[in-house]
Structures are given as C-alpha cells and as structure tokens.
Amino acid sequence: MTTMPTAVPGINPPAVEGYNFAYLDEQTKRMIRRSLLKAVAIPGYQVPFGSREMPLPYGWGTGGIQVTAAIIGQQDTLKVIDQGSDETTNAVNIRRFFARTAGVKTTQKTAEASIIQTRHRIPEKPLTEAQILVYQVPMPEPLFKLEPRVIECRKMHALADYGLISVKLYEDIVQHGSIATTYDYPVIVNHRYLSSPSPIPKFDNPKLNMNPALQLFGAGRERRLYAIPPYTPVKSLDFDDHPFAVERWDHACALCGSRESFLDEVIVDDAGKRMYVCSDSDYCHERRDELEAKDMETGVSSGAAAATADQGQTC
Amino acid sequence: MLNPLLQVRNLSKRYGSRIGCEDVSFDLYPGEVLCVVGESGSGKSTLLSTLALRLQADTGTLHYTSTEGDSIDLLSLSEPRRRLLMRTEWGFVEQNPRDGLRAGVSAGANIGEPLMAVGARHYGQIRATATQWMSRVELDTSRIDDLPASFSGGMQQRLQIARNLVTGPRLVFMDEPTAGLDVSVQARLLDLLRTLTSQLQLSALVVTHDIGVARLLAHRLMVMQHGRVVEAGLTDQVLDDPQHPYTQLLVSSVLPV
Numbered sequence: 001m002t003t004m005p006t007a008v009p010g011i012n013p014p015a016v017e018g019y020n021f022a023y024l025d026e027q028t029k030r031m032i033r034r035s036l037l038k039a040v041a042i043p044g045y046q047v048p049f050g051s052r053e054m055p056l057p058y059g060w061g062t063g064g065i066q067v068t069a070a071i072i073g074q075q076d077t078l079k080v081i082d083q084g085s086d087e088t089t090n091a092v093n094i095r096r097f098f099a100r101t102a103g104v105k106t107t108q109k110t111a112e113a114s115i116i117q118t119r120h121r122i123p124e125k126p127l128t129e130a131q132i133l134v135y136q137v138p139m140p141e142p143l144f145k146l147e148p149r150v151i152e153c154r155k156m157h158a159l160a161d162y163g164l165i166s167v168k169l170y171e172d173i174v175q176h177g178s179i180a181t182t183y184d185y186p187v188i189v190n191h192r193y194l195s196s197p198s199p200i201p202k203f204d205n206p207k208l209n210m211n212p213a214l215q216l217f218g219a220g221r222e223r224r225l226y227a228i229p230p231y232t233p234v235k236s237l238d239f240d241d242h243p244f245a246v247e248r249w250d251h252a253c254a255l256c257g258s259r260e261s262f263l264d265e266v267i268v269d270d271a272g273k274r275m276y277v278c279s280d281s282d283y284c285h286e287r288r289d290e291l292e293a294k295d296m297e298t299g300v301s302s303g304a305a306a307a308t309a310d311q312g313q314t315c
Numbered sequence: 316m317l318n319p320l321l322q323v324r325n326l327s328k329r330y331g332s333r334i335g336c337e338d339v340s341f342d343l344y345p346g347e348v349l350c351v352v353g354e355s356g357s358g359k360s361t362l363l364s365t366l367a368l369r370l371q372a373d374t375g376t377l378h379y380t381s382t383e384g385d386s387i388d389l390l391s392l393s394e395p396r397r398r399l400l401m402r403t404e405w406g407f408v409e410q411n412p413r414d415g416l417r418a419g420v421s422a423g424a425n426i427g428e429p430l431m432a433v434g435a436r437h438y439g440q441i442r443a444t445a446t447q448w449m450s451r452v453e454l455d456t457s458r459i460d461d462l463p464a465s466f467s468g469g470m471q472q473r474l475q476i477a478r479n480l481v482t483g484p485r486l487v488f489m490d491e492p493t494a495g496l497d498v499s500v501q502a503r504l505l506d507l508l509r510t511l512t513s514q515l516q517l518s519a520l521v522v523t524h525d526i527g528v529a530r531l532l533a534h535r536l537m538v539m540q541h542g543r544v545v546e547a548g549l550t551d552q553v554l555d556d557p558q559h560p561y562t563q564l565l566v567s568s569v570l571p572v
Contacts, residue, residue, distance in 0.1 A: 146419075159395050163432025167417070170424045170431065173438055174460050239438040 015103030022069040022102040028052055032070035032225070036216060039227035044189025045157070046140050051223040056093070061119055062220025064136030065094055068117045071132060071216070072098065077105045079113035084121035084262065084279035091119075110282050120183075122204040124261045124283040127213035129230060135198040137219040140226060142186045142196040162194045165237060179242055188235045189228055197234075203246045203262045208234040251276040256287035318380050320345050320486060320518050321366070326375035328365045334542040335361035339375070341537065341547065345485070348512055348519045350533035350550070352526060352565065358542035359522040360490055366520065367407055367488045368397055382485070402432055406479030406487040410494055412471035415478070416463045422449065422474055423459040429482045448477040452507060469500035473507065480511065489521045493528055505531050526569050530554055538562045 020026065028050075035049040054062040072078065078098050082090035086108040094117060095106045107113050110125040117134040127133060143153045146164050156162065165186050172180045185202035189195045197208055198217060208215065208228060215228040228234060238244040252259045254275040261283055263276040278284035319342035328335035336358035343349050351359045364370040366377065368389060377389040382404065392400070401407070409415035416425050426445040427435070435441050442459070449456045452473040454466075463471055472492060479487060492508065493501040509532060512519055523529055529536055529550060536553045538546040538561065546559040557563045 155394070159398065161395075161398060161432070163428065163434075166431035166436065167420055167424050167428050170427055170438065170441065171420045174421050174423060238436075240436050241439050 016100045019101045021074075022072050022098065023055075024052065024066065024069045028066075029070040032066055035225045036067065036070065036227065039216070039225045040214070040229050042193070043229055043232050044193030044195040044226060046195075046224040046226045048223055049225050051220045054220065055097075058221040059138060060090060061094060061117070061136035063218030063222075063225075064117050064119070064134050064220075065097070065218075066220060067134045067216050067218035067225065068094075068098065068115060069102075071134075072102055072104060072115055074102070074104060076114045077107050077112055079107050079110060079116045079282075080118075081116065081121055081123065081280075081282075082119045083264075084123075085281040087281060108282055109286075120199050120201075121262070121279060122200055122207045124278070124280045125286075127211060129212045131213040133211075133213050133215045135200075135215065135217045137196065137198040137217045137224075138221070139184075140196055140217065140219040140222050140224040142184075142194050157193060160192060162188075165194060166239075169237060169239065169242075173239070173242055179238065179244070182247065185244075186237050188237065190232050191235075193226075194237075195226060195228075201247070201262060202236065202244075205234075205236045205244070206246065210234075249276060253278045253284060253287075256284045256291065258284070258287055317344055318384070318386075319343060320347075320380055321520075322376075322378040322380075322386075323366065324376045326362075326365060326377060327373050328361055328370055329373050334358070335370075336365065336539070337542045339544055341544070343486075343518055343520060345518055346512075346516045347535065348517075348521060348533050349535050349537065350529040351520070351522045351537045351539060352524065352529050353539035354524060354565070357539040359524075359539055361542070362539070363488055363490055363520065363522045367405070368392070368401075379486075402429060403482055404485050406482075406484040408472075408475055408479055408487060408489040408492050410491040412463070412468070412475045415475040416471060418463055421460045421462060422454070422466070425463060425474060426478050426481050429478060433482060444481060445477075448481050449474075451511075452477045453503070467500075469496050469504060472496065472504060476508070476511070480515065480517075483515070485518060487517055487519045489519060491523055492521065493523070493525065501528075508532060526554065526566065538565065 032049055035047045039045065039047045052066060054065055056062060078095065080091045080095040082088040085091060098104055099106050110123040114130060115132045115134060116123065119136045122133065141153055143156060143164060146168055147153050147156065169179050181202065183201050184196055184199045185205050187195055187197050187205060187208060197205060210231050210233060212230050214230055217226045236244040249263050251263060253261060253263060255277050258278055261278045261280055264279045266275050266277055268275050321343040324340050326339045327337050339362055351362060353359050361370065365372050372390055379387045379389050381387055417428065423442060423445040426448050427441040430441050430444060446456050446459055449459060454470060454473055463474060466474060493504055496504060505528060511517065521532055533550045536548065536550045537544050538553065538559065540561045546553060546562045553562065554566055557566050
C-alpha cells in the first residue's frame with residue numbers, strides 16, 4: 001500500500017491534474033494511516049481521527065472514501081459497491097472519483113479487486129487475504145440509541161460493560177417475538193469490543209467472523225475509525241433461547257437462480273408485481289455467465305432464467 | 316456481635332466553601348433500616364450521594380463489608396469494582412422514578428436490565444424473574460410489556476424498587492421514595508417496603524423529610540441540620556423524647572391529623 005505524491009501516468013488511465021494522488025494531502029493520509037494502525041492493533045475499538053471535508057456530503061461515504069484514499073496505491077484495483085451493486089449512484093461516483101484523482105484501475109469483479117469500498121453489503125464471493133474491505137459507516141457507536149452520553153458510552157466500552165445492548169435485543173423480542181434487528185446487528189469483536197458492523201444486513205454478519213480479508217470501517221461525520229483484522233473472531237449478540245440466525249428466502253434469484261445469496265425485492269410494474277434478485281450484482285452476473293456457458297455447451301436453453309433475465313435488465 | 320455493613324467515620328463533603336455534609340459518623344448493620352431526616356438543604360441528599368459513591372467525599376473514611384466478609388475501602392475503590400458493587404450488592408431508589416427507570420423500554424426490560432448487566436443471557440429466565448418481581452411489588456403482571464410512562468406515579472416507584480431488588484442486593488439507598496405520591500399510595504408503598512426489607516434482610520438507608528415515613532420504616536434515625544448530624548438514636552426514642560432543640564422543633568411541626 002505505498003503511495004507517492006504524484007501519479008505515474010501511462011500505466012493506468014491518467015489522473016486529473018491539480019490534485020494530489022487520491023485527493024487527500026500526504027499529511028492527512030499519514031494521520032489516517034496512524035489511526036488505522038491503532039484500529040488494527042485493537043480490533044473493534046473506535047479510534048478518533050481528524051476527518052476532512054470531502055467533496056461529497058456526509059452520509060454518502062465520507063469516512064470510507066478517506067480510508068480508501070489513505071490506503072490506496074498505484075498498483076491497487078478498486079471496486080466500489082453500494083447495497084451490493086456496482087451500478088448505483090454512490091458506487092459509480094466514488095469509483096470515478098478515484099479513477100480521476102488516483103488514476104488507479106477500477107473493476108466490478110470482486111475477485112480482481114484489491115480494495116473494495118462498500119456500503120451496506122459484504123460481497124457474496126469469499127474474500128482473500130490479499131483484499132481489503134472498506135466500510136462506509138454512518139454511526140460507529142452501537143450504544144448510541146440506548147445511551148446518549150458519549151462519555152458514558154466510552155466508559156462502558158472501557159469496562160466492557162455491555163448489559164445495555166441486551167436490553168435492546170430483549171425489547172425486540174417483546175415487540176416482535178424474535179430479535180427483529182435485521183441490519184447493523186451488534187457484534188463483539190475479538191471477544192472484547194462491542195461494535196457496529198455498519199448497516200450491513202445481519203445476513204452478512206457471519207462473513208465478518210474469521211474473514212481472511214482486512215476489514216476497515218470509516219465514519220466521516222462521527223470521526224471514528226475501527227477495524228477487524230484478518231481471522232478475527234466476531235460474534236453476533238443473542239440470547240441463549242433466541243440464538244442468532246440469518247434470514248432465508250422462499251424465492252430464488254429471478255435472474256441467476258441463486259438460493260444462497262442476499263435477495264432484493266424489486267417491484268417491477270404498477271400492479272405491484274415483484275421479483276427477487278441478488279443484491280450483489282457482480283455475483284449475479286458471474287452466475288448468469290456461467291449458466292450461459294453451460295447452456296452453450298449442452299445446447300439447451302434455460303428458458304425461464306433467460307426470459308426473466310431480459311426482463312430484469314430493462315427495469 | 317455482627318460486623319457493621321457500612322462504617323462511616325468523619326465523612327465530609329463540601330461544595331467550595333459551602334458545607335454539603337460535615338463530620339458524619341455512623342455504623343449500619345445488616346438488616347437495619349436507617350432513616351436520615353431533616354429539612355430541605357440540611358445535607359441529607361448530599362450525604363446519601365456521597366455514601367453511594369456518586370459524589371467524591373472530601374475527608375473521612377467509608378468502609379463496606381462485602382459478602383465474603385472482608386472490609387472494602389469504598390473511597391479508594393476503582394471504577395469497575397464500584398460498578399460491580401452498585402450492580403450486585405447495592406441498589407439506589409431515586410426520588411423521581413423517571414431518573415431511575417429507562418423510559419424507552421418496557422417494564423420487563425427495566426427489571427431485567429440489571430440481570431443482563433451481570434451476564435444473564437436467557438430471555439425466558441429474565442422474563443420469568445421480571446414477572447415474579449412485578450407480582451412481588453404488587454404490579455399487574457400482564458403489563459410487563461408496557462412502557463413505564465403508561466404507569467401511574469406510585470406504580471413507577473414500585474417498578475423502580477423491583478428493578479433495584481432484582482439482583483438481590485444487601486444495601487439499598489433510597490432518596491425520598493414516597494415523596495410526590497398521594498397519601499394512600501404512600502401508605503401502600505411503605506407497607507411494601509417494610510415487608511420487603513424484613514423478608515429479604517435488607518439494610519436500607521432512607522432519606523426523607525417526612526417524620527411519619529421515618530417512624531414507620533426506620534429502626535434508627537439520624538437528624539441533620541446544616542450538614543451536621545445533631546441527634547441520632549432509636550426511632551421511637553428520638554421521636555418521643557427529642558433532646559436537641561432542632562429535633563424538638565421538627566417533631567412538633569408535624570401536622571396533627
């Protein structure tokens with residue numbers, strides 16, 4: 001992850017002139033890296049950092065973009081996803097931002113990326129040790145809704161005094177009959193720090209555990225960084241008689257037929273017709289390509305999948 | 316002879332040059348209810364907060380005998396141990412139930428919170444304990460999922476008491492537990508407190524300005540004026556034969572019914 005003050009033109013698409021490599025100045029990047037080192041050293045602990053004003057509003061990924069800017073190098077390949085998709089506004093803009101200011105290669109393929117900046121999802125394809133996952137975090141403090149005093153929250157983290165978070169789970173069961181928290185599901189990192197996994201669906205929580213990739217979390221507005229180093233145990237909180245469980249769908253993806261991935265419900269017409277599709281667009285594309293290749297080989301067309309595939313692309 | 320649960324010697328707390336409480340010494344024994352009476356501004360609540368380690372004492376010593384029987388110096392206690400003590404062996408009933416309850420969560424969660432704080436992770440058991448405690452403090456158990464705000468003042472106070480007693484503490488601090496309740500509700504609450512303290516062998520330190528409450532609840536009484544203890548003794552003794560002029564004034568100003 002070495003960075004140099006100026007981009008070397010020629011290898012990658014040329015960076016826009018007048019900006020430092022990856023937009024942020026070198027001092028700021030060093031400051032963020034120092035905080036990141038501390039965050040990696042204390043898994044799950046929220047490290048304060050001097051968050052900079054970025055050319056996009058708070059809530060759009062200012063924390064994630066600063067982390068990415070601090071760690072990205074010229075040899076890196078960047079992938080940006082928003083709700084699993086490479087094609088939404090947030091993802092397209094942040095990808096273009098780094099293509100312009102750093103001149104790095106970008107990709108939509110999970111396997112090709114060395115840095116993946118994400119909002120609200122972890123890719124379905126298992127990550128490797130060579131990859132870094134950067135999360136955009138709106139609210140790093142998992143106790144925020146239960147304990148409004150920041151000082152008290154810090155004390156509770158310092159003393160590992162986490163009874164309060166169980167009160168929230170208890171209330172969930174009281175009101176909904178089961179733990180109804182479906183995203184931003186609180187976890188204990190490395191048996192010690194209570195952390196917010198950012199608003200990923202709880203479906204993705206098991207992927208946090210013992211993940212080979214380095215996971216970095218940046219909250220721009222709240223000015224906090226934290227990290228889950230590779231192969232760190234991450235436990236989702238629960239009750240003994242209401243164990244943690246991920247959601248399952250009765251449907252398969254309408255495009256690729258996957259039953260393992262996280263599905264989005266999409267309303268396709270005014271009559272309220274719905275279809276379920278993979279939220280991870282790259283995973284879905286890859287599966288469809290595989291299916292097509294198989295069909296070519298066998299010469300049989302998988303009618304249903306292809307038909308809905310066309311429909312899916314138009315909406 | 317029993318060891319005193321709480322041993323207080325020459326305890327002082329000042330707010331700058333003003334006196335909060337000055338030179339207070341007493342022993343509290345297991346199973347004993349001690350009332351602190353006095354008018355507004357006499358330092359009762361300051362004394363209680365200092366004893367409960369919510370305020371930093373300026374001078375004096377404060378020792379507590381733990382369940383294991385060893386004496387703990389409370390004034391030099393570390394924060395984690397203070398929290399653990401507060402949670403497992405002590406309780407604090409606030410004057411205003413809103414200060415002692417969590418308004419955003421149900422009655423059951425309020426009672427269950429201290430249990431979850433000490434590591435209970437079984438929903439069914441937490442709920443069963445909460446239900447049991449609700450019936451013990453004479454609350455309708457079918458309202459376990461209602462928010463505290465939907466309860467009346469007296470019910471909220473009983474809920475707060477349940478929340479404080481659920482971990483089986485040995486010492487409970489109470490700051491005017493019956494203030495702001497109407498007389499009939501007060502009577503029921505006092506009756507409940509008396510039953511619970513005798514059943515559970517609780518020691519309690521109760522601050523009140525109401526002589527009637529003191530006579531009903533307390534084994535012993537301390538009278539405070541201007542931050543100092545002016546008279547102390549058995550409740551009946553102090554109230555029937557007050558020695559200090561201030562105590563005499565206090566006793567004679569109770570309105571006859």
